[in-house]
Amino acid sequence: MIRFARHAVIAVCAAVSAAGSLAAQAFDQRAVGRAVFKELIETNTTPSVGNTTKAAELIAARFRAAGFPVADIVVIGPDETHKNLIVRIRGADRTRKPILLLAHLDVVEAERSDWSMDPFAFTERDGFYYGRGTQDVKGGAATLVTALLRMRAERFTPARDLILALTAGEEGGMPNGVEWLLANHRDLIDAEYCVNMDGGGADSENGIPIALNMQAAEKVYFDVTLTVRDKGGHSSLPRRDNAINTLARALVRISDHTFPVAFNEITRAYFLRSAAFHSAALAADLRAAATEPGDSAAIRRLSDDAWFNALMRTTCTATLLSAGHAPNALPQTATANVNCRRLPGLASDSLIRILTSVIADTSVALTILEDAPQSPPSPLRADVEAAVRAASEAIAPGLPLIPTMETGATDGLYIRNAGIPTYGLSGIAIDTDDIRSHGRDERVRIEAFERGQEFTYRLLRIISAPVTP
Ligand SMILES: [Zn+2]
Numbered sequence: 001m002i003r004f005a006r007h008a009v010i011a012v013c014a015a016v017s018a019a020g021s022l023a024a025q026a027f028d029q030r031a032v033g034r035a036v037f038k039e040l041i042e043t044n045t046t047p048s049v050g051n052t053t054k055a056a057e058l059i060a061a062r063f064r065a066a067g068f069p070v071a072d073i074v075v076i077g078p079d080e081t082h083k084n085l086i087v088r089i090r091g092a093d094r095t096r097k098p099i100l101l102l103a104h105l106d107v108v109e110a111e112r113s114d115w116s117m118d119p120f121a122f123t124e125r126d127g128f129y130y131g132r133g134t135q136d137v138k139g140g141a142a143t144l145v146t147a148l149l150r151m152r153a154e155r156f157t158p159a160r161d162l163i164l165a166l167t168a169g170e171e172g173g174m175p176n177g178v179e180w181l182l183a184n185h186r187d188l189i190d191a192e193y194c195v196n197m198d199g200g201g202a203d204s205e206n207g208i209p210i211a212l213n214m215q216a217a218e219k220v221y222f223d224v225t226l227t228v229r230d231k232g233g234h235s236s237l238p239r240r241d242n243a244i245n246t247l248a249r250a251l252v253r254i255s256d257h258t259f260p261v262a263f264n265e266i267t268r269a270y271f272l273r274s275a276a277f278h279s280a281a282l283a284a285d286l287r288a289a290a291t292e293p294g295d296s297a298a299i300r301r302l303s304d305d306a307w308f309n310a311l312m313r314t315t316c317t318a319t320l321l322s323a324g325h326a327p328n329a330l331p332q333t334a335t336a337n338v339n340c341r342r343l344p345g346l347a348s349d350s351l352i353r354i355l356t357s358v359i360a361d362t363s364v365a366l367t368i369l370e371d372a373p374q375s376p377p378s379p380l381r382a383d384v385e386a387a388v389r390a391a392s393e394a395i396a397p398g399l400p401l402i403p404t405m406e407t408g409a410t411d412g413l414y415i416r417n418a419g420i421p422t423y424g425l426s427g428i429a430i431d432t433d434d435i436r437s438h439g440r441d442e443r444v445r446i447e448a449f450e451r452g453q454e455f456t457y458r459l460l461r462i463i464s465a466p467v468t469p
Contacts, residue, residue, distance in 0.1 A: 027153035029146060033453045036062070037142035038122040041131035045106045047173030052105040053077065056085035056166060059145055063087050066152045074188065077177060082168040084177040086188045089148060091160035091464065098161035099463055100191035100420065101148075103141035104170035104177070104198055104411060107133040108438045115440050128443040136437035139444050140197025140426045141166055143456035150457055158464030165189050170198065170411050178411040182418050191420055193384065195459070198410045199424020202395050202452070204431050207445055209396040211277070214388060215424025217266040217377035217405035218413050219310070219341040222348060223369040224355065226250055232325075232332035239330070241363070244323045247334040250359040251318045254338060257358045259313040261299055262343055263290055266377045267311050269403045276400070310407045316340040316355065337369065341407055344376055375413035377405065378421035384463070388425060391459035395427050395451045427455025 036059070043055040056075045063073050068087060077083030085105070091098070110119035110132040117123045119132040133139075144164055151158070165188075167177030181189050199215035228250075230243040263271070271290035275283040288295035289302055289312070302308040309315070316338050323334035342351055348371045355366060380403055392399045404424075412422040429448040436442040 027150045029150055029453060029457070030450060032149060033142055033146040033450070036145045037129065037134075037139060037449070040105070040138040040142055041122040041129075041133055042120055044120050045133070045168075046109045047106065047171065048109055050106065051081045052168040052177070053081055053083035055105045056083050059085055059166060060087070062145065062149065066149050068152065076181075076185065076188075077168055078175045078180050082175050082177065084168050084181060085164070085166040086181075086185075087148070087164040088188075089151075089158060089162040089164070091158040091162065092466070093160050096160035097190070097192035098163045100163045100165060100189055100194040100415070101144050101460070102165050102167065102178070102194055102196045102198070102411065102415070102422075103137050103144055104168070105138075105141065105166045106168050106171050106174065107136065107138065108171050110440075110442075117441070119442070124446070127446055129446055129449060130441060130443045132442055134442050134444045135428075135430060135435070136442070137198040137426070139428045139449055139452065140456075143427065143449075143453045144197060144460075146453055147457040147460045151460065156461065158460075159466040160464065162460065162464055163189055163191060167411065176411070176414070178414045182414055186418070193378070193381070194412070194415045194420050194422040195463075196410060196412045196415070196422050196424045197426050199406060199412055199422075199426075200404060201424070201426035202392075202399070202429035202448075202455075204429035204445075204448065205433075206431065207429075207447065209399055209429045209448075209451075210432075211274075211400045211402050212388065212392050212395065212425075212427070213402050213404045214385075215406050215410075215412070216380065216403045216422075217264060217344055218375045218409050218416075219314075219405065219407050220344060220346070220375055220413070221370060221372040221409055222340040222342050222351065223371075224316075224338050224340065224352070225367045225369050226336045226338060226359075227365045227367065228334045228363055229365075230330065230332055233330045235328050235330055243331040243334040246361065246363055247323065247336055250361060250364045251336055251338070253358050253360070254316055254318070254355065257316075258303070259315065259354075261289075261294060261312045262345075263294070263312070264344065264377045264405070265380060266403045266405045269380060270311065270405065273400065273402050307407075310341065311405060314340060314343045314346055314351065316351075344374060344405075347374075372409065372413060373417040375409075375416045378416060378423060381421070384423055387459060387462040388423075390462055391455050392427070394454035394458050395429060425459070426452060427459070428452030 044050040072088040074086045123130040169176035200213040228243040228247045271286040275286040285298040288298035319339045320337035324331035
């Protein structure tokens with residue numbers, strides 16, 4: 001999960017339906033949300049010694065206890081310790097496709113010695129909840145579970161099926177749950193669209209929410225290995241075709257190459273809607289760059305900023321280098337890894353053709369090391385945006401909604417690749433200077449978690465309400 005910085009300011013509210021607030025008195029959202037969150041944090045789900053099956057079973061037990069049919073609660077996966085939880089909440093209208101609600105159960109490794117406290121103990125301190133996964137993304141998972149339990153307690157029947165998927169293997173190092181589910185049990189998670197807690201999210205400054213990002217696109221991960229081989233020889237008799245020098249020239253050419261600018265619906269909306277958060281000059285550049293045909297001077301200025309540059313074009317950069325076998329020998333092999341982040345829609349073979357022509361040296365061999373599937377941007381839907389806007393009143397009234405393209409990646413890429421539009425949304429606001437996912441002393445504000453909880457509940461109520469003709 002990746003969040004982005006830079007935005008302005010806003011406070012709090014309350015407005016549930018009369019029936020909702022009445023029933024909510026019987027269901028203690030705060031207590032259940034905290035208990036579910038604690039249970040998830042204290043169940044170690046790291047790739048090394050963790051076990052997502054255990055977390056899946058604990059949450060499954062809560063759904064069984066709440067009276068959901070046992071047949072609708074499935075714990076399933078490729079092996080004993082990497083299972084996923086799928087719960088289908090039956091809706092009134094079986095003719096409409098379900099909505100998928102996604103969060104991953106696994107977390108990144110955390111060493112006790114790196115942290116100020118036990119990363120696998122749910123610690124409450126100075127108005128924050130601490131623990132590995134509080135930001136990424138057990139907080140989001142807890143809000144989904146709690147919202148569905150509350151809807152059950154309120155005897156709310158969604159207009160169509162909702163599918164909760166709490167999955168394994170998002171963080172790498174273990175079999176990927178979403179990929180496995182799509183390949184082996186697509187029927188379990190097939191949906192009209194997906195809400196993914198692991199992407200987008202509310203930004204705050206000093207605890208004050210400033211914007212809600214809806215992640216609707218992701219760049220596509222791509223690693224290519226550059227290899228130069230040579231017969232080598234004695235370094236006292238150097239030649240111009242030294243493998244290291246040849247490789248270095250190729251890397252410099254890639255570094256000097258500027259990929260063309262291409263906006264999609266999401267990045268265009270991002271530039272136009274986020275412009276208001278910036279200085280007048282930057283705002284003017286964002287608007288000029290994103291408005292056809294795209295002002296070239298504005299694009300040039302924005303390209304100096306790594307973030308805006310990465311949103312406008314495919315990027316490729318050297319990340320690993322290895323060469324030679326002795327200080328006094330001409331190298332026989334020189335290799336480099338070049339990591340590219342393709343704009344959605346750029347095919348990997350097209351990118352290889354571009355790199356080959358940029359390098360313009362047949363002695364450099366290109367091999368694809370990692371080629372992630374395409375992840376087409378999800379169209380901005382008026383119904384989803386309206387639901388998110390209404391629900392976001394729980395975070396802060398009038399919170400600006402900003403569509404985003406992630407420069408990294410989440411499991412949303414597999415879901416999008418399968419033809420299911422995916423919207424990354426979390427209502428748990430995190431300060432733009434307090435992003436600790438994958439880091440030490442990961443934490444969320446308790447108040448932000450509770451507002452995020454209410455956001456998720458309202459969002460699910462709205463998107464699963466009957467369509468008014
Ligand atoms: Zn994540």
